Amino acid sequence: MAKVLMKGNEAIGAAAIQAGCKYFFGYPITPQSECPEYMARELPKIGGIFLQAESEIAAINMVYGASGAGARVMTSSSSPGISLKQEGISYIAGAELPCVIVNVMRGGPGLGSIQPSQTDYFQSTRGGGNGDYRLVVLAPSNVQELVDLIIEGFDIADQYRNPVMVVGDGMIGQMMEPVEFKEPKKRALPQKDWATTGTEGKRKPNIINSLYLQPEDLEEHNIHLQKKYDEIKHNEVKVETYNIEDAEVVIAAYGTTARIAKTAIDKLEEEGIKVGLIRPITLWPYPYDAFEKINDKCKGILVTEMNTGQMVDDVKIAVKGKYPVHFHGRYGGMVPTPNEMIDKVKAIIGGEK
Amino acid sequence: MAVVFDKTKGLTDTQFHYCPGCTHGIVHRLVGEVLEELGVLEKAVGVAPVGCSVLAYKYFNVDMHEAAHGRAPAVATGIKRVLPENVVFTYQGDGDLASIGAAEIVHAAHRGEKITTIFINNAIYGMTGGQMAPTTLVGQKATTAPYGRDEAHCGKPLRIAEMLATIDGAKFVERVAVNTPGNVRKAKKAIKKAFEIQLEGKGFAIVEVLSTCPTNWGLTPVEALKWLEDNMIPYYPLGNFRTPEEVE
Ligand SMILES: Cc1ncc(C[n+]2csc(CCOP(=O)(O)OP(=O)(O)O)c2C)c(N)n1
Numbered sequence: 001m002a003k004v005l006m007k008g009n010e011a012i013g014a015a016a017i018q019a020g021c022k023y024f025f026g027y028p029i030t031p032q033s034e035c036p037e038y039m040a041r042e043l044p045k046i047g048g049i050f051l052q053a054e055s056e057i058a059a060i061n062m063v064y065g066a067s068g069a070g071a072r073v074m075t076s077s078s079s080p081g082i083s084l085k086q087e088g089i090s091y092i093a094g095a096e097l098p099c100v101i102v103n104v105m106r107g108g109p110g111l112g113s114i115q116p117s118q119t120d121y122f123q124s125t126r127g128g129g130n131g132d133y134r135l136v137v138l139a140p141s142n143v144q145e146l147v148d149l150i151i152e153g154f155d156i157a158d159q160y161r162n163p164v165m166v167v168g169d170g171m172i173g174q175m176m177e178p179v180e181f182k183e184p185k186k187r188a189l190p191q192k193d194w195a196t197t198g199t200e201g202k203r204k205p206n207i208i209n210s211l212y213l214q215p216e217d218l219e220e221h222n223i224h225l226q227k228k229y230d231e232i233k234h235n236e237v238k239v240e241t242y243n244i245e246d247a248e249v250v251i252a253a254y255g256t257t258a259r260i261a262k263t264a265i266d267k268l269e270e271e272g273i274k275v276g277l278i279r280p281i282t283l284w285p286y287p288y289d290a291f292e293k294i295n296d297k298c299k300g301i302l303v304t305e306m307n308t309g310q311m312v313d314d315v316k317i318a319v320k321g322k323y324p325v326h327f328h329g330r331y332g333g334m335v336p337t338p339n340e341m342i343d344k345v346k347a348i349i350g351g352e353k
Numbered sequence: 354m355a356v357v358f359d360k361t362k363g364l365t366d367t368q369f370h371y372c373p374g375c376t377h378g379i380v381h382r383l384v385g386e387v388l389e390e391l392g393v394l395e396k397a398v399g400v401a402p403v404g405c406s407v408l409a410y411k412y413f414n415v416d417m418h419e420a421a422h423g424r425a426p427a428v429a430t431g432i433k434r435v436l437p438e439n440v441v442f443t444y445q446g447d448g449d450l451a452s453i454g455a456a457e458i459v460h461a462a463h464r465g466e467k468i469t470t471i472f473i474n475n476a477i478y479g480m481t482g483g484q485m486a487p488t489t490l491v492g493q494k495a496t497t498a499p500y501g502r503d504e505a506h507c508g509k510p511l512r513i514a515e516m517l518a519t520i521d522g523a524k525f526v527e528r529v530a531v532n533t534p535g536n537v538r539k540a541k542k543a544i545k546k547a548f549e550i551q552l553e554g555k556g557f558a559i560v561e562v563l564s565t566c567p568t569n570w571g572l573t574p575v576e577a578l579k580w581l582e583d584n585m586i587p588y589y590p591l592g593n594f595r596t597p598e599e600v601e
């Protein structure tokens with residue numbers, strides 16, 4: 001298929017429709033409103049339904065109902081809206097239903113700003129709702145990848161009966177880039193024989209639920225969920241690595257920041273300084289193993305994010321104390337520049353602790 | 354021997370967990386009977402609330418979806434939008450519907466969502482042990498209103514049927530009670546009509562059922578029925594608040 005020029009937020013909608021998503025429930029919030037606007041325009045044309053809910057709480061619960069009824073369904077929002085959705089996300093994870101949730105992150109805490117940020121790393125990878133659950137968290141760093149991951153995200157959600165969250169930021173949502181809509185690799189997807197579609201007199205009633213009043217039963221359910229999460233950890237890790245075999249410093253960054261890091265790495269290479277990159281594409285499951293391939297002469301790891309260092313914990317787990325871990329971040333909607341990263345890399349090479 | 358009364362196919366064989374004298378059970382039976390009589394058991398999808406009827410998903414003999422506290426109308430919306438030919442209903446208590454889920458019910462009604470809501474008003478939070486509900490009567494004691502509900506402090510009880518009847522999308526709104534055999538029969542008629550409105554694709558339908566909570570009211574089952582009649586019905590008048598002209 002030919003490439004088309006698309007804005008990130010609209011590409012999210014187009015990708016979802018290509019993936020067979022016919023239902024979208026959402027509530028406006030900057031910087032992602034072009035996504036629901038796109039769905040409002042396009043879904044009726046294909047017999048799908050866009051509904052603007054009265055709140056994010058209602059939107060995610062509509063997703064919960066639609067997914068329970070067996071549909072491919074999506075919602076998108078930005079940070080404060082995602083906070084409201086956490087109740088429903090926990091229920092969806094607990095009831096093991098598939099859906100795709102997009103978070104086009106903005107600055108926080110609270111009302112924060114409408115500028116790009118990556119401040120919801122903890123919230124998405126550790127669970128912002130109650131209980132021991134995990135989302136598959138995908139972090140694209142350009143519009144093409146955003147499209148690819150949304151499309152594959154629906155399959156991942158169906159395969160594991162688990163919500164998938166795609167995290168972008170205001171930058172990816174707002175930028176225009178050429179994209180191609182490709183078929184994802186084929187996965188063997190299970191039948192949705194659990195859906196509440198009416199028994200039609202052919203089977204016992206289906207129940208979609210996350211309530212287990214007996215502690216033994218709830219423990220068993222949690223053991224089952226953990227097994228599923230282990231399987232996801234085993235099968236679904238995605239990461240891009242660059243030059244880590246002979247790098248003096250390795251930058252760990254995802255999404256928009258990884259893109260900026262690439263510019264910094266290219267500039268440093270011109271100066272004869274070899275810097276590697278580890279770019280997690282799945283923030284959960286986290287690509288811990290990728291850090292094993294870093295060479296012994298590496299002087300340190302530079303984590304760079306648009307937050308105060310939320311991914312540093314994961315990087316420390318990954319490097320197991322073998323390399324010093326440094327951090328450079330900008331907050332509140334400020335975007336780090338390649339030059340800031342270059343200075344920081346040089347400081348690390350120069351022996352900064 | 355001729356069978357004159359049988360258990361409805363609308364309910365499973367699971368034993369109810371409700372307290373003795375609680376009228377949740379009566380309303381369950383009415384909903385089950387109506388679904389059976391309308392011949393829609395095979396295409397019904399129910400949404401259970403959080404509250405004493407949280408286990409309703411075990412009792413109705415249809416596909417069931419458990420919702421978070423108050424969110425049943427939104428969950429039902431999602432189901433109904435995917436399955437417009439199915440019969441979708443929510444069963445909710447007054448804490449669930451009138452407090453935490455007030456926005457969800459107002460907007461489901463406002464959209465004219467083609468679902469049916471059975472709303473149990475027992476003037477108290479049953480499941481969590483008798484705290485004040487938005488529907489608790491002035492002067493009525495609750496564990497979080499130990500001196501009785503004080504209007505100056507937390508307002509008068511919310512009249513949901515009257516409120517929803519002001520919304521255009523709500524096509525059928527009726528308040529019934531299940532304190533006497535006659536009222537039970539009227540309640541069943543209203544519940545049936547509320548489902549018929551959905552089957553005819555007319556819009557949102559709700560039946561508010563005045564119900565008892567002998568346990569948390571601290572009364573015997575019989576005293577509770579009397580208390581409902583003497584205290585609730587005067588404040589929450591029974592009757593129809595809205596019916597589309599075509600079905601009258
Ligand atoms: C988000 C959330 N808040 C609070 C609760 C606790 N809770 C469970 S049931 C209930 C009140 C239910 O009362 P009502 O809806 O009137 O139903 P009843 O038990 O009286 O039938 C509350 C507050 C909860 N489960 N979830």
Ligand code: SF4
Nearest residue numbers: 371372375405479566
């Ligand atoms: S606590 Fe009240 S509402 Fe709940 S089952 Fe008992 S009597 Fe019924």
